[in-house]
Amino acid sequence: MEKLFVIKIGGNIIDDETKLSSFLASFSNINGKKILVHGGGKLATRLAEKLGVEQQLVEGRRITDAETLKIVTMVYAGYINKNIVATLQAHHCNAIGLCGADGDVILAHKRQHPVLDYGFVGDVDAINTVLLKNLLNQNIAVVFAPITHDQQGQLLNTNADTIAQEVAKGLSRDYEVSLIYSFEKNGVLLDANDDNTVIGKINLSYYQQLKAKQKIFAGMIPKLDNAFAALNNGVKKVIIGKAENLEQLVQGSSGTTIENE
Secondary structure (H helix, E strand, O other): OOEEEEEEEOHHHHOOHHHHHHHHHHHHOOOOEEEEEEOOOOHHHHHHHHHOOOOEEEOOEEEEOHHHHHHHHHHHHHHHHHHHHHHHHHOOOOEEEEOOOHHHOEEEEEOOOOOOOOEOEEEEEEEOHHHHHHHHHOOOEEEEOOEEEOOOOOEEEOOHHHHHHHHHHHHOOOOEEEEEEEEOOOOOEOOOOOOOOEOOEEOHHHHHHHHHOOOOOHHHHHHHHHHHHHHOOOOOEEEEEEHHHHHHHHHOOOOEEEOOO
């Protein structure tokens, strides 16, 4: 089975021009098939402030009203996505930037919640793997913005970690998929304030022990839950680590490797 890397890049790296440039140079050097999923960083929030559109966050998740949806679509699927694609082309890495509506590649539905209305936030239903395979087989790197659609003309703001996981799961029937979450930390840390406390490997029982002892930083739990969901659905390997160490993450010599028992 051919290898495929699905790599998610965190917003903190998107916000740092130097780190982003270095990361994209490393991404360009990865041999073989690859997909990049990016978040939004702070640019959308800053633009919303300038336009006087109030931003609401609940438990770290953005409530996406109609005006905010316009802003995140412009910023994520527009400026950030195309800037990444143009930079990859400069590194001789042929890339195409997509959001979920392009080619009907990610179908989602508006999130339903018993109490909260998240607004125009989407949860993923299906991935168009045929289209993705066609692009990958032409050695085109696919760059995903975290905007999806519902096939009824409605765009939806969708969590980039989840998109990375769903794309990795969808393609795991056809490729040996490694899913890499790259962000500003060295990996999953025993002490969130000490970058030298990286846990090299985590399996499910160890993860449950760490959670029970409240040793896992709360913001990391959704990433790890996503990681185990991916492993249980055909993804070969999940690695979490520092974006600056992308080369080593790809080789499995850096960060935290999440594995099944």
